[in-house]
Amino acid sequence: xxxxFDRAFATGVAALALLVPLTLAAIAVLLVIAAWRSLxxxxxxxxxxxxxxxxxxxFGAAAYVYGTVVTTxxxxxxxxxxxxxxxxxxxxxxxxxxxxxxxxxxELLAYIPSIVYGLWAIFVMxxxxxxxxxxxxxxxxxxxxxxxxLFSGTxxxxxxxxxxxxxxxxxxxxxxxxxxxxxxxxxxxxREAMIGLGATRWEAVSRAVLPYARPxxxxxxxxxxxxxxxxxxxxxxxxxxxxxxxSGSLFxxxxxxxxxxxxxFVEADSELYFSAIVEIAVxxxxxxxxxxxxxxxxxxxxxxxxxxxxxx
Amino acid sequence: xxxxAIAPSSAILARHRVRPRRRVAEGVVIxxxxxxxxxxxxxxxxxxxxxxxxGLPAIDLAFFTERPKPFGExxxxxxxxxxxxxxxxxxxxxxxxxxxxxSAIFVVEYRSGRFAGPVRFAAxxxxxxxxxxxxxxxxxxxxxxxxxxxxxxxxAVALAVIMVPIVARTVEEVLRLxxxxxxxxxxxxxxxxxxxxxxxxxxxxxAGVITAAVLALARSAGETAPLLLTALGNxxxxxxxxxxxxxxxxQIYRYAISPYDDWHTKAWGAxxxxxxxxxxxxxxxxxxxxxxxx
Numbered sequence: 001x002x003x004x005f006d007r008a009f010a011t012g013v014a015a016l017a018l019l020v021p022l023t024l025a026a027i028a029v030l031l032v033i034a035a036w037r038s039l040x041x042x043x044x045x046x047x048x049x050x051x052x053x054x055x056x057x058x059f060g061a062a063a064y065v066y067g068t069v070v071t072t073x074x075x076x077x078x079x080x081x082x083x084x085x086x087x088x089x090x091x092x093x094x095x096x097x098x099x100x101x102x103x104x105x106x107e108l109l110a111y112i113p114s115i116v117y118g119l120w121a122i123f124v125m126x127x128x129x130x131x132x133x134x135x136x137x138x139x140x141x142x143x144x145x146x147x148x149x150l151f152s153g154t155x156x157x158x159x160x161x162x163x164x165x166x167x168x169x170x171x172x173x174x175x176x177x178x179x180x181x182x183x184x185x186x187x188x189x190x191r192e193a194m195i196g197l198g199a200t201r202w203e204a205v206s207r208a209v210l211p212y213a214r215p216x217x218x219x220x221x222x223x224x225x226x227x228x229x230x231x232x233x234x235x236x237x238x239x240x241x242x243x244x245x246x247s248g249s250l251f252x253x254x255x256x257x258x259x260x261x262x263x264x265f266v267e268a269d270s271e272l273y274f275s276a277i278v279e280i281a282v283x284x285x286x287x288x289x290x291x292x293x294x295x296x297x298x299x300x301x302x303x304x305x306x307x308x309x310x311x312x
Numbered sequence: 313x314x315x316x317a318i319a320p321s322s323a324i325l326a327r328h329r330v331r332p333r334r335r336v337a338e339g340v341v342i343x344x345x346x347x348x349x350x351x352x353x354x355x356x357x358x359x360x361x362x363x364x365x366x367g368l369p370a371i372d373l374a375f376f377t378e379r380p381k382p383f384g385e386x387x388x389x390x391x392x393x394x395x396x397x398x399x400x401x402x403x404x405x406x407x408x409x410x411x412x413x414x415s416a417i418f419v420v421e422y423r424s425g426r427f428a429g430p431v432r433f434a435a436x437x438x439x440x441x442x443x444x445x446x447x448x449x450x451x452x453x454x455x456x457x458x459x460x461x462x463x464x465x466x467x468a469v470a471l472a473v474i475m476v477p478i479v480a481r482t483v484e485e486v487l488r489l490x491x492x493x494x495x496x497x498x499x500x501x502x503x504x505x506x507x508x509x510x511x512x513x514x515x516x517x518x519a520g521v522i523t524a525a526v527l528a529l530a531r532s533a534g535e536t537a538p539l540l541l542t543a544l545g546n547x548x549x550x551x552x553x554x555x556x557x558x559x560x561x562x563q564i565y566r567y568a569i570s571p572y573d574d575w576h577t578k579a580w581g582a583x584x585x586x587x588x589x590x591x592x593x594x595x596x597x598x599x600x601x602x603x604x605x606x
Binding site: 002003013018019026081083085106111123169237261277289291296 | 338346351427436451452477561568590
């Protein structure tokens with residue numbers, strides 16, 4: 001009697017638990033099936049053309065992919081120096097008493113919902129971008145020959161650059177938290193040996209601590225990429241969503257893959273249109289799995305497996 | 313004579329020239345690093361500051377008790393979306409918490425099973441997916457499939473998919489903290505596996521399990537994108553699981569992208585409510601966690 005119930009209990013637990021891998025499988029299978037029509041109709045041209053014309057049933061998502069890549073690159077490029085800088089300061093230089101509280105404060109940014117970032121971005125950040133930052137960039141970096149192209153066009157504030165900036169703010173806490181964890185895992189002997197040789201504290205950090213922590217910090221940046229490329233609401237609210245131009249300027253009111261979904265799912269009246277939107281999600285799914293996998297491997301290697309005192 | 317007097321002093325100078333430069337570099341770098349830290353803190357303060365200052369004027373009793381009024385009419389509140397958020401939390405919690413706890417038990421207590429690895433791995437992968445992908449999944453499965461239209465139940469399922477990995481991974485960590493000697497003692501006394509889990513392991517880990525559930529609920533309360541594709545939003549009071557339903561984040565979105573100043577103020581107000589709720593839950597969890605350590 002007891003044994004029967006014991007077995008029934010184990011079966012019940014297993015059944016509930018197996019719902020988790022089943023859900024993952026269902027997500028992958030169902031999305032591919034729903035996207036099948038678009039996959040077979042457009043093939044590779046889905047990724048190479050920017051025509052997205054529901055009236056004539058032609059769908060190419062290149063501009064959405066482009067917008068996602070650009071905003072993500074901007075976000076990681078802006079957030080990494082700040083996040084890693086803060087992490088270094090909070091593990092190596094700050095007065096001991098403030099280290100944990102300040103780190104906790106910055107990590108609180110991770111708990112603010114995406115929609116609140118979006119609201120703040122529309123009403124506070126975008127006017128500043130339009131009025132100060134973007135004209136300023138145009139007047140300075142915009143005059144430099146090659147990179148000047150990044151800042152051509154009308155500074156409207158609702159563009160890829162703004163999308164990238166709000167993403168940078170949103171991935172800042174995860175980047176800093178991971179970097180900090182990795183730096184804390186660096187054995188103290190690394191620092192002590194350098195300082196014993198007569199190095200200043202910064203020299204010890206830059207030559208003995210950072211090289212040691214590099215894989216983990218890169219892992220944190222990759223995790224930032226994983227957060228940034230699929231982030232929807234805040235980006236959708238400031239990225240513009242009106243132009244599929246891929247000329248190279250950051251001042252384009254473009255789309256990201258996620259914002260394209262959020263903007264168009266209501267209008268998906270034809271089967272092909274619906275299918276083309278689901279295909280965007282398929283791409284996000286694949287990229288999500290790959291990027292998260294890479295990040296996890298890098299971070300784990302950096303935090304766990306190193307023997308204490310190992311030389312890089 | 314003069315040369316002899318200069319020579320040693322220039323040698324000293326040369327030796328000193330290296331050290332100040334290294335000192336200066338150190339100072340500059342530390343300055344830059346502390347500036348980066350300051351930027352992080354300033355962002356939090358600025359964003360929360362705006363939410364509080366712009367949100368407070370919107371808050372009064374009616375804000376919590378009335379339904380949104382059409383533009384032009386004064387007043388109105390966000391009550392339907394508050395009810396919607398609570399209802400979605402209850403339903404999604406009822407789906408996700410048992411599944412999350414079960415998969416943690418499966419991974420930790422029945423780890424010899426062949427599927428423990430896959431369950432854990434799948435939970436990690438789902439946790440890493442952008443929430444809009446989960447939104448599109450439920451949109452495809454329920455909204456355009458089984459149910460046929462936007463519905464509260466679809467929103468709850470989407471939130472549940474997001475919550476399961478959070479619950480599973482947090483509970484898993486807590487279960488691993490339960491000492492093996494407890495399980496062994498109970499088993500030695502002849503208790504069957506299910507009894508060991510239900511009356512020894514879970515009660516020991518109770519505080520952690522509750523924390524996991526609340527954490528997942530707090531996380532899902534701010535989710536917007538998946539709800540947009542599933543629950544859609546509703547300005548009217550509704551508790552019907554088969555109809556569209558409002559939620560705080562959806563209400564903020566609707567008000568934020570509108571052209572009306574009054575609605576913008578309400579968006580800030582609703583954001584303030586959302587941030588305060590999530591913040592209060594977080595504080596509570598920290599207090600609970602601290603008591604547990606003691």
